[in-house]
Amino acid sequence: MTNIAFIGLGIMGSPMAVHLANAGHRVAGYNLDMDRAKPLVEAGGLAAGSIADAVKDADVVCVMVPDSPDVELVLAGPDGVFQNAPTGALVIDFSSIRPDVTIELAAQARANGFRLLDAPVSGGQAGAENAALSIMVGGEAEDFQTAKPLFDRVGKTIVHVGGNGAGQTVKAANQLIVAANIQALSEAVIFLEAYGVDTKAALEVLGGGLAGSAVLNQKKENMLSRSFAPGFRIDLHHKDMGIVTAAAREAGVVVPLGALVAQLVASARANGDGGLDHSALLRGVERLSGKEIG
Known part of the structure; x- marks a missing residue:
């Protein structure tokens, strides 16, 4: 003990x-x-x-x-x-x-x-x-x-x-990958819905191919049902994307996709979604597409 x-x-x-x-x-x-x-x-x-x-x-x-x-x-x-x-x-x-x-x-x-x-x-x-x-x-x-x-x-x-700090550096990379995946999945869902596709069936087959990911498996139901109770809040992912972009700049590394996703996360937070799960990045795609917010 x-x-x-x-x-x-x-x-x-x-x-x-x-x-x-x-x-x-x-x-x-x-x-x-x-x-x-x-x-x-x-x-x-x-x-x-x-x-x-x-x-x-x-x-x-x-x-x-x-x-x-x-x-x-x-x-x-x-x-x-x-x-x-x-x-x-x-x-x-x-x-x-x-x-x-x-x-x-x-x-x-x-x-x-x-x-x-x-x-x-x-x-x-x-x-x-x-x-x-x-x-x-x-x-x-x-x-x-x-x-x-x-x-x-x-x-x-x-x-x-x-050594000390390496864990945090790897976590920053993790958060970059997760945010980019959630954003891509959000865009795919809105794209599929716009064409009247059976989105649940589409995500099932996508999940079995190269497009499959832990993000798709864990976040697809949130997006399909528009249920964004926090498992990991946008507020916290906003903080993490700040860590990513600042650390990348200090290292002289260019993260253009990371910088864009960081701004989309910041936009979600500025629009009042900070307390929602990060899968609520979907709502940002809806806003940009002129859709009714789910």
């Missing part, structure tokens, strides 16, 4: 924490909205009243919060992990943030006697609930091996991709 603190019990963090508790670990969870701790408590975990309370006895501290400033506050803030967790604890940051921020936080962690892995995930809410996430891990190989049994409880494809 490992003593685990889990900071951030949202759509992704809550089921991940529950899986760890179900595996027999002692899990103390903290979230700003403590109602989000109910599933963890029902699984035998603990609801902590603060970050300090959650991490005070932790061997491992897991973090799953929205953005770079949130991670910085959780780890390096005055009431954060570095000030309150036992020296030597392993910090696993499942959040998707800027690679340069991760590298700086890893340096701060070492200076304070901690170890840090950046371990952003892909797979959305369904992947978190089914313990089928892809996890791209940056950090020391020895720390990766220590954490591997925990990763195995929440993920299916777990790969050590390099």
